[in-house]
Amino acid sequence: MTVHIDNEQLAELKEVLEDEFGILISTYLADAKLRLQLIEQGLQNQDYEAVRLAAHSLKGASANLGALILAKLCEKLEHDCKIGQHNELRCSVGIITEELKLISQELISISNA
Amino acid sequence: MRLLIAEDTPSDRLILANLIKRLGHEVILAIDGKEAVEQFIEHRPDIVLLDVMMPYKHGTQVAREIRQIAGEDLVPIIFLTSLNEASDLAACLEAGGDDFLSKPYNTVIIKAKIMAFSRMRRLHKEIQGQREHLVQEQIAAKGIFDKIAHYGVLNSPNIRYLISPKAIFNGDVVLAARHPNGDLLVLLGDFTGHGLPAAIGALPLAEVFHGMVSKGFALEDVLREVNSKLKSILPVGVFCCATAAHLGFRNRSIEVWAGGLPEGVIYNTQTKLIKKIHSQHLPLGILSAAQFKYQPVYFEMDDNDVIYLWSDGIIETVNAEQEMFGFERLLNVFTQSSNPNTVFDEILQHVEDFAVQGSEQADDHTLIEVKMQDAPSLALQHALLVKPKVAHRGLADCVMSCELGVESLKTFDPVPLVTHLIFQVTGLKPYVNTLNTILAELYSNALEHGLLHLDSVLKNSAQGFAKYYALRHERLNALDEGYIRFDIKHQPTEIGGKLTLQVTDSGRGFQLAQRQVTPASETNHNSLINYHGRGIRLIETLCQRLEFIAPGNSVIVEFDWQWL
Numbered sequence A: 001m002t003v004h005i006d007n008e009q010l011a012e013l014k015e016v017l018e019d020e021f022g023i024l025i026s027t028y029l030a031d032a033k034l035r036l037q038l039i040e041q042g043l044q045n046q047d048y049e050a051v052r053l054a055a056h057s058l059k060g061a062s063a064n065l066g067a068l069i070l071a072k073l074c075e076k077l078e079h080d081c082k083i084g085q086h087n088e089l090r091c092s093v094g095i096i097t098e099e100l101k102l103i104s105q106e107l108i109s110i111s112n113a
Numbered sequence B: 001m002r003l004l005i006a007e008d009t010p011s012d013r014l015i016l017a018n019l020i021k022r023l024g025h026e027v028i029l030a031i032d033g034k035e036a037v038e039q040f041i042e043h044r045p046d047i048v049l050l051d052v053m054m055p056y057k058h059g060t061q062v063a064r065e066i067r068q069i070a071g072e073d074l075v076p077i078i079f080l081t082s083l084n085e086a087s088d089l090a091a092c093l094e095a096g097g098d099d100f101l102s103k104p105y106n107t108v109i110i111k112a113k114i115m116a117f118s119r120m121r122r123l124h125k126e127i128q129g130q131r132e133h134l135v136q137e138q139i140a141a142k143g144i145f146d147k148i149a150h151y152g153v154l155n156s157p158n159i160r161y162l163i164s165p166k167a168i169f170n171g172d173v174v175l176a177a178r179h180p181n182g183d184l185l186v187l188l189g190d191f192t193g194h195g196l197p198a199a200i201g202a203l204p205l206a207e208v209f210h211g212m213v214s215k216g217f218a219l220e221d222v223l224r225e226v227n228s229k230l231k232s233i234l235p236v237g238v239f240c241c242a243t244a245a246h247l248g249f250r251n252r253s254i255e256v257w258a259g260g261l262p263e264g265v266i267y268n269t270q271t272k273l274i275k276k277i278h279s280q281h282l283p284l285g286i287l288s289a290a291q292f293k294y295q296p297v298y299f300e301m302d303d304n305d306v307i308y309l310w311s312d313g314i315i316e317t318v319n320a321e322q323e324m325f326g327f328e329r330l331l332n333v334f335t336q337s338s339n340p341n342t343v344f345d346e347i348l349q350h351v352e353d354f355a356v357q358g359s360e361q362a363d364d365h366t367l368i369e370v371k372m373q374d375a376p377s378l379a380l381q382h383a384l385l386v387k388p389k390v391a392h393r394g395l396a397d398c399v400m401s402c403e404l405g406v407e408s409l410k411t412f413d414p415v416p417l418v419t420h421l422i423f424q425v426t427g428l429k430p431y432v433n434t435l436n437t438i439l440a441e442l443y444s445n446a447l448e449h450g451l452l453h454l455d456s457v458l459k460n461s462a463q464g465f466a467k468y469y470a471l472r473h474e475r476l477n478a479l480d481e482g483y484i485r486f487d488i489k490h491q492p493t494e495i496g497g498k499l500t501l502q503v504t505d506s507g508r509g510f511q512l513a514q515r516q517v518t519p520a521s522e523t524n525h526n527s528l529i530n531y532h533g534r535g536i537r538l539i540e541t542l543c544q545r546l547e548f549i550a551p552g553n554s555v556i557v558e559f560d561w562q563w564l
Helices: A007-044 A048-064 A068-083 A089-112 B010-022 B033-043 B059-070 B086-094 B107-149 B195-200 B202-214 B219-233 B326-336 B340-354 B375-385 B406-411 B414-423 B426-451 B456-460 B462-478 B522-532 B535-542
Strands: B002-006 B026-030 B047-051 B077-081 B099-102 B159-164 B172-178 B184-191 B240-248 B253-259 B264-268 B274-277 B297-300 B305-310 B365-371 B398-405 B483-492 B496-505 B545-549 B554-562
Touching: A007 A048, A007 A089, A007 B010, A048 A068, A048 A089, A048 B010, A068 A089, B002 B010, B002 B033, B010 B026, B010 B107, B026 B033, B033 B047, B033 B059, B047 B059, B047 B107, B059 B077, B077 B086, B086 B099, B099 B107, B107 B202, B159 B172, B172 B202, B172 B365, B184 B202, B184 B305, B184 B365, B195 B202, B202 B219, B219 B240, B219 B253, B240 B305, B264 B326, B297 B462, B305 B340, B326 B340, B340 B365, B398 B406, B398 B414, B406 B462, B406 B483, B414 B426, B414 B483, B426 B483, B426 B496, B426 B535, B426 B554, B456 B462, B535 B545
Parallel strands: B002 B026, B002 B047, B047 B077, B077 B099
Antiparallel strands: B159 B365, B172 B184, B184 B240, B240 B253, B253 B297, B264 B274, B264 B305, B305 B365, B398 B483, B483 B496, B496 B554, B545 B554
């Protein structure tokens, strides 16, 4: 089974943040949603630099939460923008959207546990 | 410690803030680059954690601004990055970062980095403190140093000088002191090296110079003493390049000794002629007392003469092409100048224009200008100023004699000694200039004319001038018999006292040569002056009685003085 979230890393965060862990999850999810919107918008406007920046931010934030697959997907998106390979972008964004949905549910359930 | 976190991704900011708080540090937050700079100014954090890509202001720009604000304080800047490629990470450091921290964050690494930078800051603060302490000490020491090294008559209106040091202390020294007879002695020295070690040698140099000149010693004696002193105290390899000049306003001559400095010049503001002062000796502090050479060059003095001396810092200033300013360009300043009064400033301006703009000065710059014009009247003003407090005790009624034989005459100048003896009569101190002049004149007459049979007429031309001194040297060395005797008598009176000086030489006198009995008539007087030089007329104006004793090898001078 594919590991979408590094549970060990998340456990450590929970220990560090204590009561604020719930806030972290909701902050991350709200920010991730915003970045995804920026990515979509950039794609529509063919503003690939905006796509790259948003993907870069989402990559860092996701890595910090242990969302390793999402981070990897964002890295590919960032990289493709950077080297000007635009034909796969739409497809990548679709996968990122699915992955974010998936980990959102997982994170919410961990946060509520 | 206080850490500033500038990060625009809220979840990353939250995680990092909590990690660092748990390590026991205070955290200041900023959500973009602009706020980061504002927060830095307001809170002055010890360490700054900066996201590279931030809205409003890029992380590298923030880093530059923070560096500028921090000034000399060390504020470590750590870039937060999710960049993975090595070149991107290296770019963070090139942009002014001290380190980087990759996402995902790792507590252990964060802790270690904060520790390392905190240690670095502590060391930096320690060094800053020590440096400040050192600078304070140097400034305090410099105050004392300047009092010793730069006092004297450097502030006379006929002297201009500039010492532009590379550091607080420097190895260049400029000295000027007044001889008791009003003559001026100047010295420009350049010790090897820079800073404190180079400056230290200037202290004994200045002490000896000022002490001996004010007691009336000749330039030769002063330089010999300085040389021995420096030789004995300076480490091997440290010495002092110097040019020294005795400006004799009464006998209208300039005596120069030069050792190791670049050529100086005597510039005549009327004729525009330039006489060069070449170095002909090794610097001071190298040779032992026995090996030390004193072979001065004499110049006839003109009122329009101006002496310029400089250290090699001026000549060796380099431009962008690594060319040196050099002596030729320096001479051109003189030939191209339209106003002799501004040459000093023009030299400095030319050197400044020549140097690479904005570059650090490579060596100490030192320059001195001494004008002959006005100097004699200044000397007299100075003489009037010498009125020390008088105590009514000391030598009063006394008779003293001092006879010097050939060996003494060859190496010893008795004038300072006799001046010093006369000084023991307390009330005579204000008359030091006059008495020293009289003594020096009588002594040189006895030696140069009485014993060495030199002819003053020689001194009427420039070549003769040099020849005169060459002959003096030659004949003195060859002298195998003779003496000069000083008889000094002092009688106190109601209002002061009467000093009687008799100087007698073993020569044949002038009667034999001139067949004159008494210097009564005008013609006789003229021949006397030819024989004895211009000085005799001067002495007559300074004292109450001047009498030659037949056959002319002995002179009596009476000097009546009053308590001032």
